[in-house]
Amino acid sequence: MPVSGRRRVLLGTGALTLVLGALLLSEPAYAAGPTGKDKGADTEQSGGRDTNTVYAAAKIQYSGAVAKNGGVGNVTSSDVSWTPPACWYAPYLGAKDFKKKMSAQIESAKNTPGMGGTAGTAIGEMQRHYEDDYGWTDTPGYKDYNVDKDGEGMFWAAVENPDEPDILKRSSCTELPFWVENGDTPPARYKEAVTPQILAALAYQRMELPDTKVTLAPETTTKVNLPTWAWLDKAVFDEVQATAALNVPGFNIRATTTAKPVSLKLEPGTADAQTFPASGECAINADGSIGKPYAKGDAGRTPPCGIRYLRSSGDSVFKLRATITWQISWAGTGGAGGNLPNGTFGTTQDITVQEIQAVNR
Structure with a gap:
């Protein structure tokens, strides 16, 4: 009472x-x-x-x-x-x-x-x-x-x-x-x-996103003032899911958290560089890829996603950081669902930038 x-x-x-x-x-x-x-x-x-x-x-x-x-x-x-x-x-x-x-x-x-x-x-x-x-x-x-x-x-x-x-x-x-x-x-x-939403948040906390190693052309060594193309293929870059479930007698609660890639941000590792686009944010394409693969004949073109280094890296390298922004949503028991804050994960690649050597005759 x-x-x-x-x-x-x-x-x-x-x-x-x-x-x-x-x-x-x-x-x-x-x-x-x-x-x-x-x-x-x-x-x-x-x-x-x-x-x-x-x-x-x-x-x-x-x-x-x-x-x-x-x-x-x-x-x-x-x-x-x-x-x-x-x-x-x-x-x-x-x-x-x-x-x-x-x-x-x-x-x-x-x-x-x-x-x-x-x-x-x-x-x-x-x-x-x-x-x-x-x-x-x-x-x-x-x-x-x-x-x-x-x-x-x-x-x-x-x-x-x-x-x-x-x-x-x-x-x-x-x-x-x-x-x-x-x-x-x-x-x-x-x-x-x-609740399913709590489980969704725990799945978010434990989610393991794939490495963000972009494909570059030139691959690891480029030249001063030469545009470096960057892209990610849809085949190796897709949405990921993590599920958290609590199953005890009379109470079965679960939620699946889904991360979908939406953009790529390039940070050259030096202020002496120009990014394409200028913001460094490369949007996802309609087919789920990011950027455009370099093809023969593109040498004089501006890449839709890429970098132009304005000085040499000398005896060292520049640390190019590529960070993916992931749009994260969840769905759980009883039709519950919604959005969670966007997530990010990035990796770093070493880039050597050389001066273009000219021969005078």
Whole structure:
């Protein structure tokens, strides 16, 4: 039964932290360490850790163009303010398993020296929350851990993104584990509950884009003031996809993130150069290629995509950087979908620029 907001505040501040800190679940459900696979193959990754609080180490499967071992890929968001989620809530345990796990940990915490006073009160309130229907206005309690509904839903708990460097952000999902019926979506107040869009963002974070080595003519050595043609063939330059899926009983959520190349940017590696077009941004052609291959007879023409170096590289080389902008979208369970920020990935090539030698007679 609901209780006053004042009691909710008690659990929502320091006392809640002490209680959760006392509950160390050593063998979370659906936990699985990363399995090493070759590039582009399936990978599995546990989404959370299991110390200091109650974490659901929900297993997310990645497939398609993903980095090895489910690690961070090479795509960089063009929106510097956008980042993948730092934490989320995911299915954890069924009612009977959750009761067995949680009740044992609560009893252990109650018998831990020093767990008196405020901490002891909070532990008691947590026990009543799951056993005696003790809840709050926006957080209903449970009767005997919902064991009469076992198989009809699951308790959800927090997951940390292991690739989030800010530990405060990573551990900001501090809500108590909550019940969700099979096929239902979590209550709106749990904004970080896992959704297809969250999975799409995680697939984006782990997407592995192909190297951007453009074809050049001349290939690696050019001459001062000689136009260097640059292009990418559609045959070796196409869209890529990465999928993230969370499959547990009653909750099958997935999303596929698709990256489609839209432009190429050339950075000559020196200010003493001219790019074609002047912006250095070469748009994608109707057939999916970029630029135009050099052909015999093009020597006196201006390339649609390319560079003219205005001075020699001497005994060194210029570092030509070619960066692809990728338009990224996603589609997920239930027809959900949309756009994510454009991504970029670039590679560097060494270019030798020589002076044109003339012979005077």
